[in-house]
């Protein structure tokens with residue numbers, strides 16, 4: 001424990017460790033280590049963001065996907081997936097409902113749906129921006145060309161979430177079919193950053209074939225790429241995928257990694273993800289207590305929520321949006337945090353702005 005404590009303190013001081021040290025940190029997981037990491041993480045997060053928790057309205061715009069990622073429930077060869085795509089009107093209606101509930105960020109997430117052309121997206125983004133100029137628009141629509149990202153940025157999109165999934169090429173190839181490439185994913189992330197998006201990367205904890213070395217590389221990548229946001233959650237099994245026999249990832253390890261990521265970057269926007277809330281009913285609260293500061297409630301129309309099933313038993317598919325925001329506010333207050341209504345951009349100073 002002494003060694004792990006020293007490593008955590010070193011990370012807290014330098015915001016950087018070697019690959020080997022990250023490996024030692026991960027292998028050295030213990031309940032005690034996690035508690036110490038969380039205490040340091042919370043201290044950092046409080047200095048930058050106080051007790052504020054940001055909320056993002058997640059609109060799952062389509063479960064049509066041209067890709068066949070082995071872990072994902074909406075992969076194109078899953079014949080049991082009941083496909084849908086939202087219309088512009090559906091999306092605007094979800095945003096309207098969200099705005100009234102206090103959301104000031106809308107996240108449009110979906111499969112790589114060829115129907116979502118630049119023309120369509122530019123139209124939706126500019127409409128959202130003119131209706132709600134005080135809101136941030138986040139996209140999470142997978143890999144697109146640099147030109148496409150540029151058009152979406154010019155239309156008003158502010159942020160883009162594209163998890164790198166794993167920072168090790170060999171591991172990437174075990175999770176994806178041959179026509180998908182690690183290099184292209186990394187190229188997309190680089191392009192997004194160059195184009196001026198606030199960018200989020202991320203990975204699944206406990207994805208099939210993942211090793212401690214892989215996770216250490218993921219942490220090193222987060223350190224070096226210095227994203228504005230980072231989405232991590234446990235890998236969760238989906239029955240209709242080639243990985244249906246693979247066990248889900250560890251809840252405790254995910255919490256520990258959240259704390260470590262907060263130490264790498266005190267200013268990072270770090271969600272307690274839906275996957276975390278799915279694997280454990282107290283997942284979101286415990287994620288916040290480990291160092292997360294963002295929660296992304298579901299704003300998708302009720303009729304499609306059952307259909308956006310990335311993994312089995314996805315949480316929060318029954319709650320009305322209004323009900324879920326109220327529950328969330330209460331549960332955050334109960335642990336000493338406050339859900340705030342603001343865009344929740346990344347702090348650039350590292351300190352609370354008075």
Ligand code: SAH
Pocket residue numbers: 071072073109110111112140141142143161162163165203204233234235236237238275310311
């Ligand atoms: N198509 C978009 C959005 C993907 S869904 C894209 O490519 O970025 C968002 C994230 O859900 C994925 O990046 C992946 O990390 C996660 N995910 C997919 N299947 C999952 C599973 N079975 N368990 C946990 N997370 C999963």
